[in-house]
Amino acid sequence: MADRPEPPERLEEAAHVLAGATVATTAARLHISERRLHTLFTAGTGLSPKHFARIDRVRTVLAADAGQWSSVAARAGYYDQSHMTAEFRHFMGVPPAAFTAGRHPAATPCTA
Template identity: 65%
Template sequence: MLREAITALSADSAPAIPDLAARLAVSERQLRSVFAGGIGLSPKHFARIDRVRRVLAYAGDTPWSHLAADTGYYDQSHLTADFRALMGVPPAAYLHGRLPAPTSCRVPR
């Protein structure tokens, strides 16, 4: 089930989480539990990361507004907000090599 869910969420037209749960005949809670146990992320967080990955794969000469539409974002501002939340900088800054300052990682005990 996890593999099927990951494949569905990685598709260009990824389903909404409630629709995916219904298609897999599980509750949203069960789907979250399977994801958390299998990859340590919620389905929604996985989908956000995968969308940003797809943006990076297609980034270059393509306008941001087209990338937003092609990767399932409502508009360019939603793409930028999601990208900044996950990567720490806006997409253009990232592509120009302006990365956020490194921070130390803390492992929970």
């Protein structure tokens, strides 16, 4: 069964479930192993499911209204505001409050 290809909509379903769940929970809901989920994601997006989930949480913070950062962190699925700030800074280069205030990091060229 491991060599049987997943239907194309399976990746979309996995992404949808992963947005609000852990990798283990997502795999269980889809009735596939975590390894199969990893293979599905890597082949379909070039990202691991965990990395995809981290990016999705940062996108949730970007879409939120600035203000009560602890509430934003809870809605986005972070353990606490500090966890959200650290992960946001990792991906965006500045904390969420600085980013929403327009203080973005200097642009740097992409490297392969």
